[in-house]
Amino acid sequence: MKKVIIASTSTVFGGTYLDYLLPTLAEHFxxxxxxxxxxxxxxxxxxxxxxxxxxKPVFQQLNINVKGIHEFENPIEAITNAEAIFTGGGNTFVLVDMLYKYNLLDAIQHAVENGVPYLGTSAGSNICGLTMGTTNDMPIVYPPSFRTLGLVSFNLNPHYLDPIEGLEHMGETRETRIKEFHHYNPQSVLGLREGSWLEVVDSKITLKGNLSARLFQQGKAPVELETGSDLSDLR
Amino acid sequence: MKKVIIASTSTVFGGTYLDYLLPTLAEHFxxxxxxxxxxxxxxxxxxxxxxxxxxKPVFQQLNINVKGIHEFENPIEAITNAEAIFTGGGNTFVLVDMLYKYNLLDAIQHAVENGVPYLGTSAGSNICGLTMGTTNDMPIVYPPSFRTLGLVSFNLNPHYLDPIEGLEHMGETRETRIKEFHHYNPQSVLGLREGSWLEVVDSKITLKGNLSARLFQQGKAPVELETGSDLSDLR
Incomplete structure (x- = not known):
């Protein structure tokens, strides 16, 4: 049974690392x-x-032992034999570059399809989409491709940010950027606000957390999706 | 004589397209x-x-006739014979992808080195650096490389944004992103605030506009550079 949690962020404002997700993770893992x-x-x-x-201390609370993928001599074998996988946030370009370098994308995808529970936060969530083309990160390294895991059939925009009222900065809003994405790419983009996550159980995808999410589709006006929404058919 | 203007933005808050730069452009062109x-x-x-x-209307005020590069049958030849070049803002990934597609990077570089005055704003300024690795844009297309014009021997971060006081969003600040860049890349990065520009005359590079700029160098604390600063030796 495929079991995936795709979280916008590891840490919500005023909280500690993964604290808001802990009850969910206790069940997930x-x-x-x-x-x-x-x-x-x-x-x-x-x-x-x-x-x-x-x-490590976060997962100790769940009686789960953590080992970093960099500690294994054969990372592909490690993923193939994994009981559970967590990809943390940071820079998506660096993450994807390393996943290609160690040839891990297919291994992770197969493991997850075979039922290994997966958790992603931020950059680790970006890679659950079809491509990393809707990351917010700076392109500080050049990965061999933008193709990612495709655990869902759309793209993610974690840390989704609404336009900031009164800001005099002229850089593009997140919405403008995603609109530009749709001039070149057909897939839907889900803007996940901090504190929201997707729960994937087999082919069922559900929006969780207290907030709504913003859905962007090519050629359509963006819409707000309430928490609890079923996204299983989103492409 | 090499003559380049590298502007953070085309439009400052409350202004119209290029209005704040018009006296400078009258001289430059x-x-x-x-x-x-x-x-x-x-x-x-x-x-x-x-x-x-x-x-077009902006340059009409300067009695300059504008033709888009897409209107030429042979874009490389057009650049080679150009009197002046202006690259506008938008998405840097899309821009760089197209410059590679039409094989224009070397042509622009040679034209500028041969004295054709160049103006860049935003994405058009990003490409004046060694690489596009410090753009703020979303990677909506995959260009063949991140290498850009290298008209200056460092990288640019246009639309440089200071941390926003009181913001509860947990995404990385611009400063954090540039710090991450320096884990993988040696060159200096100049954060150009909106309303600032660099003037390049031969080998002399000067910070212009009313604002200071923020300089990031590998392994050093960031520093503020006052307007008028000489950046000729920056690497």
Whole structure:
């Protein structure tokens, strides 16, 4: 049974790392004792070791042992034998570049399709879409492709940000950027606000959390989707 | 004589298109009757024709005739014979992809080195740096490379944005993103606030406009540079 959680962010304002998701994760990883963490996105440039150490205490609360993918001699084999996978946030370009470098995209995709529960936050959620083409990150490295896992049949925009009232900055709003995306790409884009996540159980996709999400489709006006919405048929 | 203006934005808050730069452009393009516009960045997805029509009235005020690069049968030849070049803002990925598609990067670089005055705004300024790796834009298409014109020996971050006081959004600040860039890239990055521009005359690079700019260098704390600063030796 495919089990995926695609979260907009690891941390909501005023909260601690993953605290708002902890009850959900207890259920999501109920049968899991060992989890493989993918620290490749390196938020703020921290090392793989530092990042892995940072997340360990969170999973200790769930009695789950964490090992970083960088600790394995054969990362593909590690993913193939994984009980659970968590890809953390940071820079999506760096993350995707590393996943290609270690040839891990197909391995993760197969593992998840075979029922290994997956958690993604931020950059780790971006890669659940068809491409990383709707990331907010800076292109600090050049990955071999923008194609990602395709665990859902659309694209994600984590940390979705509404236009800020009164801001005198002339850079594009998030909505303008996604509109530009649709001049070149057909797939829907889901803007996930911080505190929202998608729950994927087999072919069923549900919007969770307290907030609505913003759906962008080519040639259509954007719409707000209430929490609890069924997104299984979204393409 | 190399003559380049690298502007953070085409439009400052409350202003009209290029109005704040008009006296500067009158001087920069003093001997120019015909200008080639590169509309490839397509802000908001507008067509090359629409974008070119939009900028014509501005240059009419300077008695300069504008033709879009898309109107030429041989774009490389057009650039080689150009009197002046202006690359407008929009999406940097789309712009760079098109410049590679038409094999124009070297042609523009040679023209500018040979004295053809160049103006860039926003995405058109990003490409003046060594790479487009510090753009703020969304990666809506996959260009063949991130290498750009290298008219200056560092990278640009146009529309530089200071952290917004009181914002509860957890996405990375611009400063964090540029710090992450320096984990993978050695070159300096100049954060150009809206209303600032660089003036390049031969090997002399000067910060212009009313605002300071923020300089990021690998392994150093960022510093503020006052307007009028000489950046000729920046690498």
């Amino acid at each position: 109920a049968t899991v004792s060992n989890l493989i963490f993918i620290p490749f996105a390196r938020p703020g440039g921290i090392t793989h070791e530092e990042y892995t150490e940072k997340i | 003093a001997t120019v009757s015909n200008l080639i516009f590169i509309p490839f960045a397509r802000p908001g997805g507008i067509t090359h024709e629409e974008y070119t029509e939009k900028i």
